[in-house]
Amino acid sequence: MKKLLFAGLLGTIITAGAAFPTMAQADEASDNAAVENRKMLMDGIGGAMGTLGCYMKGECTLPDPVLANLAKGIAFSAGAAPAAFEPQTPDASVKTTASADIWTNWDDFSGRFPEMQQAALALADAVGDKGAMGAAMGNLGKSCKGCHDEFRTK
């Protein structure tokens, strides 16, 4: 009887031990997915900024509605960003430049996205007036740089 109990207990320990690496793998996979997701969000923003920059420099010709939609796409991404950055990703093995300060200073970090969104909407409103667009692009660019300086590792 005692032997049976011991065998049963041992079985439980072995099962618990075997479950552990599986759980660690699941954390790594979900953390990697969260990192890739927020990087794609930022790459979409970066692509839109790059296209707008191409127009501002006179290297690309784009119709006004397209310019406005690029700015609105940035505004939408700013709204989606807090949820994309909320999960902490300590087990990620893919490259990330997100600083751990994001989650210890969450209010500061996440509070920058509404400002970025306002700047992007102001840019959309400025379409049609290249001078006003230049000023709005400058403001939007400052919000990118301000956060990257503070919350990205090199």
Ligand code: HEC
């Ligand atoms: C409130 C903070 C914040 C703001 C505002 C912000 N970013 Fe980011 N951005 C980040 C963080 C954090 C990362 C690093 C993400 C990672 O590597 O996990 C990042 C990464 C990026 C990347 C690299 C993505 C990759 O694939 O590694 C690009 C491009 C980018 N941002 C563009 C922009 C542009 C353009 C703006 C402004 C229009 C902007 N970001 C505004 C926080 C911000």
